[in-house]
Amino acid sequence: xxxxxxxxxxxxxxxxxxxxxxxxxxxxxxxxxxxxxxxxxxxxxxxxxxxxxxxxxxxxxxxxxxxxxxxxxxxxxxxxxxxxxxxxxxxxxxxxxxxxxxxxxxxxxxxxxx
Amino acid sequence: xxxxxxxxxxxxxxxxxxxxxxxxxxxxxxxxxxxxxxxxxxxxxxxxxxxxxxxxxxxxxxxxxxxxxxxxxxxxxxxxxxxxxxxxxxxxxxxxxxxxxxxxxxxxxxx
Numbered sequence: 574x575x576x577x578x579x580x581x582x583x584x585x586x587x588x589x590x591x592x593x594x595x596x597x598x599x600x601x602x603x604x605x606x607x608x609x610x611x612x613x614x615x616x617x618x619x620x621x622x623x624x625x626x627x628x629x630x631x632x633x634x635x636x637x638x639x640x641x642x643x644x645x646x647x648x649x650x651x652x653x654x655x656x657x658x659x660x661x662x663x664x665x666x667x668x669x670x671x672x673x674x675x676x677x678x679x680x681x682x683x684x685x686x687x
Numbered sequence: 688x689x690x691x692x693x694x695x696x697x698x699x700x701x702x703x704x705x706x707x708x709x710x711x712x713x714x715x716x717x718x719x720x721x722x723x724x725x726x727x728x729x730x731x732x733x734x735x736x737x738x739x740x741x742x743x744x745x746x747x748x749x750x751x752x753x754x755x756x757x758x759x760x761x762x763x764x765x766x767x768x769x770x771x772x773x774x775x776x777x778x779x780x781x782x783x784x785x786x787x788x789x790x791x792x793x794x795x796x797x798x
Contacts, residue, residue, distance in 0.1 A: 577730070604785075606785070608788075614790065615693075615776070615788060615789060615790030615791045616731070616776055616788040616790075616791065618785070618787075618788075621785060629785075664730055664731070666730070675721055675733045675736065675786075676731075676733075676786060677733075678723075678730030678731045678732070679730050680728070680729055680730050681728075681729070681730050683728075
């Protein structure tokens with residue numbers, strides 16, 4: 574298995590633009606998580622899906638953020654409009670069940686909003 | 688309210704010595720604990736875990752200790768190697784539910 578695949582690896586965009594981050598989880602995993610890593614807050618959970626259904630999105634900072642999982646093999650995290658404070662590394666992780674067996678993380682997308 | 692805390696943002700040790708990374712939690716319902724290691728430009732990778740029915744789990748140079756009464760766990764790396772330099776995250780789970788992560792500790796092992 575190729576692991577959790579995220580794209581793009583790096584994204585530089587101007588303030589106000591729409592940004593879409595993509596994630597392909599490990600086949601057979603039924604839970605998917607979006608995290609944001611910042612110096613101040615460490616690994617911050619944004620949203621997680623179980624069997625393609627959003628379960629908890631309380632970590633999504635504001636309405637500018639949205640996430641979808643149209644099928645078991647693909648998820649997107651969209652920021653519209655983007656702001657400089659959104660600059661961070663965004664990780665996607667997947668697991669079988671909700672975490673008992675640990676998560677497998679992707680390599681992350683480094684987002685820079687200028 | 689942070690349920691899992693790593694109070695030391697960074698730690699520096701000499702190669703060959705012991706590294707001790709600490710983690711505290713507040714939720715007494717947590718029953719499974721994990722450590723993840725993260726190198727720059729990579730995602731966190733699983734390192735070692737421990738169930739609440741144990742107080743110690745060892746895997747090579749890595750040992751995790753759990754003190755349930757103090758709600759504290761620690762990761763010991765002996766001997767430390769320069770390749771161990773990374774950010775270490777502790778995480779906790781309740782009955783197989785989602786993991787809650789600490790803020791991370793950056794370990795620097797000096798040659």
